[in-house]
Amino acid sequence: MPNTKTVVPFSATKEQLQELDALIEHHKAQPGAAMPVLQGAQEIFGYLPEEVQIKIAEGLGLSLSEVYGVVSFYTQFSLNPKGKIQISVCMGTACYVKGAGEILEKVEKKIGCKAGEVTPDGKFSVDGTRCIGACGLAPVIIVGGDVYGNLAAEEVDGILDKYMQ
Amino acid sequence: MKTREDLKAIRSNTIDRLNAYKDPAQNNVRVVVGMATCGIAAGAKPVLEACLDKTSELSNVAVCQTGCVGLCQLEPVLEVFMPGGKRFTYVRVDPEKAAQIINEHIINGRALTEYTIGANSAGQESCVSLDDAGFYKKQLRIAMRNCGCIDPENIDEYIAYDGYSALERALTEQSPQEVIDIVLKSGLRGRGGAGFPTGKKWQFAAGAPGDVKYVACNADEGDPGAFMDRSLLEGDPHSIIEAMILAGYAIGGGQGYIYVRAEYPLAIERLKIAIQQAKEYGLLGQNILGTDFSFDLEIRLGAGAFVCGEETALMTSIEGKRGEPRPRPPFPAIKGLFGKPTLLNNVETYANIPWIFQNGWENFAKIGTERAKGTKVFALGGKVTSTGLVEVPMGTTLREVVEDIGCGCPGGKKFKAAQTGGPSGGCIPAEHIDVPIDYESLGAIGSMMGSGGLIVVDEDNCMVDIARYFLDFTVEESCGKCTPCRIGTRRMHQILDKITEGKADIKDLETLDDLCGHINRNSLCGLGQTAPNPVLSTMRYFRDEYISHVKDKKCPAGACKSLLQYVINDKCIGCTACVKVCPTDAISGERKQKHSIDPDKCIKCDACIQKCKFGAIDKK
Numbered sequence: 001m002p003n004t005k006t007v008v009p010f011s012a013t014k015e016q017l018q019e020l021d022a023l024i025e026h027h028k029a030q031p032g033a034a035m036p037v038l039q040g041a042q043e044i045f046g047y048l049p050e051e052v053q054i055k056i057a058e059g060l061g062l063s064l065s066e067v068y069g070v071v072s073f074y075t076q077f078s079l080n081p082k083g084k085i086q087i088s089v090c091m092g093t094a095c096y097v098k099g100a101g102e103i104l105e106k107v108e109k110k111i112g113c114k115a116g117e118v119t120p121d122g123k124f125s126v127d128g129t130r131c132i133g134a135c136g137l138a139p140v141i142i143v144g145g146d147v148y149g150n151l152a153a154e155e156v157d158g159i160l161d162k163y164m165q
Numbered sequence: 166m167k168t169r170e171d172l173k174a175i176r177s178n179t180i181d182r183l184n185a186y187k188d189p190a191q192n193n194v195r196v197v198v199g200m201a202t203c204g205i206a207a208g209a210k211p212v213l214e215a216c217l218d219k220t221s222e223l224s225n226v227a228v229c230q231t232g233c234v235g236l237c238q239l240e241p242v243l244e245v246f247m248p249g250g251k252r253f254t255y256v257r258v259d260p261e262k263a264a265q266i267i268n269e270h271i272i273n274g275r276a277l278t279e280y281t282i283g284a285n286s287a288g289q290e291s292c293v294s295l296d297d298a299g300f301y302k303k304q305l306r307i308a309m310r311n312c313g314c315i316d317p318e319n320i321d322e323y324i325a326y327d328g329y330s331a332l333e334r335a336l337t338e339q340s341p342q343e344v345i346d347i348v349l350k351s352g353l354r355g356r357g358g359a360g361f362p363t364g365k366k367w368q369f370a371a372g373a374p375g376d377v378k379y380v381a382c383n384a385d386e387g388d389p390g391a392f393m394d395r396s397l398l399e400g401d402p403h404s405i406i407e408a409m410i411l412a413g414y415a416i417g418g419g420q421g422y423i424y425v426r427a428e429y430p431l432a433i434e435r436l437k438i439a440i441q442q443a444k445e446y447g448l449l450g451q452n453i454l455g456t457d458f459s460f461d462l463e464i465r466l467g468a469g470a471f472v473c474g475e476e477t478a479l480m481t482s483i484e485g486k487r488g489e490p491r492p493r494p495p496f497p498a499i500k501g502l503f504g505k506p507t508l509l510n511n512v513e514t515y516a517n518i519p520w521i522f523q524n525g526w527e528n529f530a531k532i533g534t535e536r537a538k539g540t541k542v543f544a545l546g547g548k549v550t551s552t553g554l555v556e557v558p559m560g561t562t563l564r565e566v567v568e569d570i571g572c573g574c575p576g577g578k579k580f581k582a583a584q585t586g587g588p589s590g591g592c593i594p595a596e597h598i599d600v601p602i603d604y605e606s607l608g609a610i611g612s613m614m615g616s617g618g619l620i621v622v623d624e625d626n627c628m629v630d631i632a633r634y635f636l637d638f639t640v641e642e643s644c645g646k647c648t649p650c651r652i653g654t655r656r657m658h659q660i661l662d663k664i665t666e667g668k669a670d671i672k673d674l675e676t677l678d679d680l681c682g683h684i685n686r687n688s689l690c691g692l693g694q695t696a697p698n699p700v701l702s703t704m705r706y707f708r709d710e711y712i713s714h715v716k717d718k719k720c721p722a723g724a725c726k727s728l729l730q731y732v733i734n735d736k737c738i739g740c741t742a743c744v745k746v747c748p749t750d751a752i753s754g755e756r757k758q759k760h761s762i763d764p765d766k767c768i769k770c771d772a773c774i775q776k777c778k779f780g781a782i783d784k785k
Contacts, residue, residue, distance in 0.1 A: 031503055032465075032485030039427070039466055066486075073487040073644070074468030076427055093390035093587065093620045094546035096634055130469065132428055133392035134203050135546035136237020136553055147206040 010049040019044050020052065024059035033060055034070050038077060047078040075130075083118045083125030085144040085163050087111070092131025094138040099153060103139055104128050106156040124163075166447035169333055169454065172324060179325035183315075185227070189249035194226045194271050199242040199313060201233035201399045202431050203392075207240035208259060215260035216243070219267040226271060232400020234295060234313030235554035237546075239285060244295070244313075245270060252294040254282040286551070287572065299572070300551050303565055305532065307540045308356075308393075308516040309556050312400030317435050320442040323403040329448055331522030332407050335414055336456045344415040345371060348518065351526035352538035357383055357474075357511030358586065358615045359691075360537070360604040366508060369498035370416040373506035378418035380409050380460075381502060381509040383479055384425040384432070387471040388587035389638065391618035393542040394512035396554055398425070398432035401516065402439035406462065408510075408518035410449065413460040416508050421460065424479050426467040436464055471588075471642035474616075475690045476509050477501075478644065489646045490690035511616065513542055533559030537603035547584075547620035550575045560601045563593055567621060578623040582706070586615025588635040588642075589695035591702025592628065611702040613695075627724035628707040629714055633661040635699040643692065650693030653684040657700060664711065666727040667718035674711060678704065719785075726769055729784045731762050736781035743773035743782065 023040045027033040041052050048071050057067040071077045089104040108114055111124040118125040134140050137149025148159055185193040198213040213230055220226040236242055239256035246252050253276055255266055262280055269275050278284060283292035295301050315322035335344050349364030386394040409421045425433055440462055443449040451459045465483050472478045473488040480502045482488035501507025521529045530538050537559035546552050550572035563583055574580050582592040591612035600606050604614050636658040645651045660677050663669040681697035688694045713719045720728040739757040751767040754760030774782045
């Protein structure tokens with residue numbers, strides 16, 4: 001399991017747990033079920049805490065180490081909860097040559113946490129992501145699902161202000 | 166379930182509907198809005214809504230969504246086809262402009278040329294449609310033939326342009342071997358990067374012993390800067406589906422998997438819709454078109470691992486495991502997914518297949534060069550004026566792509582190099598700008614075709630920094646299974662870090678060179694074997710830049726922060742504005758006299774440059 005356990009304790013509603021059971025049941029017989037189940041589980045809980053991984057391992061007849069091995073391999077699977085507002089700074093090549101590194105720095109400074117982390121109040125998280133394929137609009141950031149393209153580093157503060165109120 | 170007769174009727178009815186505007190005797194207008202990810206990100210949704218809203222009372226106007234025409238930097242794009250067939254391409258449209266276009270152009274008949282593509286592209290003021298634009302002139306659309314023309318969520322529109330006709334003919338008139346022969350003779354080679362002849366791959370998989378075989382599609386487009394597969398899936402999903410069914414028929418496979426990266430939600434959505442529609446029409450599932458051939462298709466999502474674009478790793482991932490590559494041989498055609506013979510092709514490769522069957526392999530083989538047939542789609546990006554998706558015949562020169570189609574570097578900057586093939590590829594320097602783009606020519610100069618990312622860099626970019634960027638990527642994406650890649654790339658990255666920080670000596674360059682050779686020869690899969698390429702090719706063409714970093718501790722492009730010095734020049738009037746903003750008190754000087762910066766205290770935060778109104782601070 002991860003070295004640092006997340007600061008926010010795991011809690012799930014009855015509905016969420018039922019949904020997870022149904023998901024496991026649905027994929028159980030399918031070859032290679034672990035990936036679709038983990039993807040579905042992350043949609044239900046927003047992340048994949050140890051408790052959820054144990055349930056999946058038991059449900060699919062796998063060892064916990066196999067499940068954790070898969071979870072930790074893929075960057076999309078998160079062991080920590082994400083912020084209410086997720087910020088993604090595209091670090092694809094086109095964005096990078098147009099100054100994405102500087103933009104990420106500005107974002108980190110503005111919200112007060114580093115890439116891959118969540119702010120202590122749980123409001124924001126920021127990630128430098130792989131190419132999102134909007135290279136024509138480079139550099140690009142996504143804030144809570146809204147896409148901002150053709151950005152200049154100076155614009156970052158103004159954009160984030162809108163989400164801080 | 167549709168019969169061949171039904172499909173024929175759908176084909177002729179739909180094409181009549183789509184082409185209604187072409188008849189000058191009737192007053193029909195067709196309006197299309199590009200609704201791919203990039204269009205939507207630029208605001209195409211409200212534009213489409215405005216069009217639907219404003220035309221709701223106009224029975225002669227058909228409004229529909231399409232995929233991407235490739236004009237990324239001019240999105241949202243709205244095209245109007247007037248009665249008689251004249252095409253107008255409006256760019257950077259917003260809902261207000263859309264309303265104006267409908268009122269002024271469609272209702273009153275006065276084209277708003279100031280919003281068209283010509284008025285928004287340098288030197289092409291008179292052109293109002295994409296057909297005449299410089300961006301399009303040298304392009305030839307085969308893989309992307311339907312992108313931007315049809316509604317990707319409407320199977321009838323795909324069928325209208327001869328969609329699924331190749332499948333009909335194959336299932337009823339051709340043997341599996343005849344299908345393979347057509348692919349072989351077309352000369353099509355894999356578009357994922359390596360360029361293996363597609364027909365041979367099909368032949369191997371068909372010849373492999375076994376009752377259960379799989380067909381897979383690699384849509385894990387992880388190469389940063391490449392997005393043609395996304396665009397194809399979003400703009401023309403049925404062409405990939407049709408090609409996969411054909412492949413299933415050819416090799417004797419009954420189950421297909423499309424492995425799509427999860428970062429492409431719209432592509433996944435459109436694929437799901439397309440698969441559902443194909444099932445409803447009886448083109449997927451049991452007894453396709455009433456024959457005894459059955460084929461089913463399933464989507465599997467990636468979860469953000471670049472290595473899963475490697476074929477054996479992709480299959481391990483579909484099996485639900487960590488996406489680690491396996492040694493080859495055995496090749497996937499013999500022992501692939503779940504240990505069964507598997508045919509795996511890339512999205513763009515599949516997108517070419519229906520065209521080859523519709524137009525004949527002879528016509529496909531006429532396009533391109535001796536050893537590379539057909540076209541290649543490139544995602545043109547970085548420091549280039551017209552970014553976007555371009556499809557050109559093989560053998561087109563890099564100069565034509567960058568200068569004629571892409572209109573060169575913006576701001577009058579000098580073209581320095583083009584990077585192809587992403588983290589596995591290399592750079593093509595300005596001296597080789599006339600190289601014809603095909604597998605062998607690019608390989609000969611140390612780059613590669615790759616999956617199609619083409620990033621232009623100009624004089625402001627440091628090549629060492631670019632190489633470091635790609636290594637940064639590889640280090641993070643190395644799966645860790647084999648030592649040369651896991652540890653070797655990390656060591657390379659450390660050396661590149663040292664170089665860009667000015668802490669390296671000349672011996673480090675030798676070590677770097679040495680490491681490149683070892684990692685290339687000894688890594689398990691393509692990711693590791695090609696990881697040194699960005700370093701090798703930049704060292705080959707820009708060795709002087711490496712030397713300046715190492716010997717003179719200077720970055721000639723002024724991009725490596727650690728090597729920059731902030732210096733105040735003679736334009737300084739001593740206003741003290743910079744002194745006040747400097748967080749480390751590194752700037753000193755009397756009022757009304759030239760100031761100076763203490764390099765030991767300076768943290769290069771850029772605050773002084775942003776504050777100075779006189780351009781008196783240089784980064785050197």
